[in-house]
Amino acid sequence: MDKRILIVEDEQKIARFLEMELRHEGFAAAKEENGLKALDRIVQEEYDLILLDIMLPGMDGITICRRVRKLGLSVPIIMLTAKDSIEDKVQGLDIGADDYVTKPFAMQELLARIRVALRKRQADTGKTLRQEIVCGAIRIYPELYQVQVDGTSIELTRKEYELLFYLVSNRNHVMSREQILQSVWGYDYLGDTNVVDVYIRYLRTKIDNPFGYKHLQTVRGVGYVIKDE
Ligand code: CA
Numbered sequence: 001m002d003k004r005i006l007i008v009e010d011e012q013k014i015a016r017f018l019e020m021e022l023r024h025e026g027f028a029a030a031k032e033e034n035g036l037k038a039l040d041r042i043v044q045e046e047y048d049l050i051l052l053d054i055m056l057p058g059m060d061g062i063t064i065c066r067r068v069r070k071l072g073l074s075v076p077i078i079m080l081t082a083k084d085s086i087e088d089k090v091q092g093l094d095i096g097a098d099d100y101v102t103k104p105f106a107m108q109e110l111l112a113r114i115r116v117a118l119r120k121r122q123a124d125t126g127k128t129l130r131q132e133i134v135c136g137a138i139r140i141y142p143e144l145y146q147v148q149v150d151g152t153s154i155e156l157t158r159k160e161y162e163l164l165f166y167l168v169s170n171r172n173h174v175m176s177r178e179q180i181l182q183s184v185w186g187y188d189y190l191g192d193t194n195v196v197d198v199y200i201r202y203l204r205t206k207i208d209n210p211f212g213y214k215h216l217q218t219v220r221g222v223g224y225v226i227k228d229e
Contacts, residue, residue: 002026002027002028003027003028003048003049003118004027004028004029004030004045004046004047004048004049005022005027005028005029005030005047005048005049005050005051005114006029006030006031006032006038006041006042006045006047006049006050006051007019007022007029007030007031007032007051008031008032008033008035008038008050008051008052008053008056008061008064009031009033009051009053009056009080010033010034010053010055010056010057011053012033014053014080014103015031015033016031018031018051019031021107021111025111027114033056033057034056034057034058035056035057035058035059035060035061035063035064036058036059037058038052038056038058038059038064039059039064039067039068040158042064042068042073042075043068043071043073043145043158044145044158047075048075048076048118048121049075049076049077049078049114049117049118049121050068050075050076050077050078051078051080051110051114052064052065052077052078052079052080052097053079053080054079054080054081054082055082061079061080062095065077065079065095065096065097066095066096068096069095069096071142071145071161071162071165072131072133072140072142072143072165073142073143073145074121074124074131074142074143076098076099076117076118076120076121077096077097077098078097078098078099078100078101078110078113078114078117079095079097079099079100079101080100080101080103080105081100081101081102081103082102082103098117098120099113099116099117101113131143133168134228135168135171135215135226135228136213136215136227136228137149137150137211137213137215138164138168138207138215140164140165140168142165145161147161147164147207149207149210149211149213150211152211154206154207155206156203156206157202159184159185159199160199160202160203160206162184163180163184163196163199163200163203164203164207164226166180166183166184167180167216167224167225167226168226170226171225171226171227171228172225172226172227172228173225174219174222174223174224174225175223175224175225176222176223177193177196177197177223177224178193179223180196180223180224181193181195181196184196196224200216200218200224203216204216214227215227215228
């Protein structure tokens with residue numbers, strides 16, 4: 001099957017050029033110009049590689065890259081950076097990108113880097129078993145963005161998944177609403193802190209109540225904790 005590449009780029013000319021060139025090379029290329037939508041697509045659709053511009057409407061490329069890695073997704077990411085401006089920053093920051101290419105780039109160079117990233121990933125998946133996080137009766141498969149309880153697959157929305165992933169990553173530690181809000185919804189979230197309680201309730205009705213478990217516990221006046229027994 002053709003390797004699927006998502007081009008996240010808001011400059012139409014560059015995006016169209018990349019799409020055309022990649023298709024010509026036999027890749028299945030798709031493009032997305034909005035950062036927020038790009039994050040959704042990366043999480044929900046399966047891509048073999050992401051080309052990620054930095055300055056984007058909705059959400060910038062560095063934040064997208066960080067979030068993708070925080071979710072445990074290992075899809076190769078090549079950053080497209082503007083000449084001399086952000087290059088050093090990307091290089092210096094540990095944002096979890098596999099590689100970066102400075103604009104304007106030579107297509108042959110980009111293609112070579114894409115092939116290297118794809119080969120490297122293939123070698124990695126060949127030798128490592130699929131990643132699995134176990135917490136009590138809950139199993140999370142971050143690369144597949146899947147959750148199972150007692151072997152039953154659970155359908156979660158992106159926020160529910162991020163909340164569960166965050167609590168499981170901090171298992172047995174009580175997390176305050178503020179901590180949860182900042183980590184899962186971000187510092188820029190302007191809505192009500194009640195959103196945490198609402199999503200905890202959603203999660204309970206999916207991963208605990210139907211199975212008679214109490215993984216998710218409320219610590220009155222403090223916050224929430226997920227227990228792994
Ligand atoms: Ca841009």
